[in-house]
Amino acid sequence: MVDFTVAICTYNGAQRLPDVLDKLKACLESGRRSHPTLTWEIRIINNNSSDETQQVIEQYQTQWSSDVPIYSHFEPQQGLAFARQCAVEQAQGEWIGFLDDDNLPSENWIVSAHEFGREHPQAGAFGGLVKAAFEGTPPPGIERIQSFLAIVERGNMAFQYQLKTGLLPPGAGLVVRKDAWLSSVPKQLFLKGRIGQVKLASEDLEAVSFIQQKGWEIWHNPQMQIFHKIPESRLQLDYLVTLVRGTGLARHHIRMTRLTPWQRPLAFLIYFCNDLRCLLLFWLKHSSQIHQDLVTTCQWEWLRSSLVSPFYLWRQGAIYGESLKK
Missing domain, CATH: 1.20.1280 (Monooxygenase)
Structure with a gap:
């Protein structure tokens, strides 16, 4: 067992993964200085990619620090819900932090997540600040729909999400307690993610809803911050x-x-x-x-x-x- 697992779910992410892993290298160096006893690992879930994703993973494995190993897992069932379930089952950490292959964590993201988890023993999951890293010029008024792009900035004060409000943290940068997931979330969620002709989303909210229904607390932790890279293609009308x-x-x-x-x-x-x-x-x-x-x-x-x-x-x-x- 380790303290923390970083789970990166990726589909055809050969071009995006290096940026995420380079940011995690900065997390590694920062953690060594401030929390040298913190143990963690990286689990990359290759969700049936058809590009050079696996070669990129293997390249980083050969040059990565041995005290924070990178593990690779292949999930043949397409869909983010399947990839996340695979990550949970394989993770050795008490806590699991989910990153998509376009999420860039700040260098204190892992340390802040681990400390928050220790301070909130009833927390089953928590999210942080998700800021936009637009690679093009966003259209006017994008802030009115930015939550659909998992851009969430809910203030600099920690708070607990209440069941009656219906508000929950997004999957980008979500941290879950492994025991809470395994005891609350069905192995096969109803929502599988945007796959093929089926574009139903919100599989992350479904999972967190199950955790909350079981009595676990869900929190906002503003000390965790990630940047979500939004390419210009995702700012076009058809995609949005x-x-x-x-x-x-x-x-x-x-x-x-x-x-x-x-x-x-x-x-x-x-x-x-x-x-x-x-x-x-x-x-x-x-x-x-x-x-x-x-x-x-x-x-x-x-x-x-x-x-x-x-x-x-x-x-x-x-x-x-x-x-x-x-």
């Missing part, structure tokens, strides 16, 4: 609309995950009426900008896809109740 739509279509399932079976029928009616109200009010106020302004179009798609989410899931045969029983 697809991203927002996938999150909206999954919204009904995330909502129902937080409720008991007897609460769901009434909650469905309340949510549907409120979503319809929000959609109509938005249209009355912004109809002239829909399909003209990128950010407004994305906001419209979020409201529209949220409204149709339960019907879309039912039509696809994705009955949330059955998945929650597993």
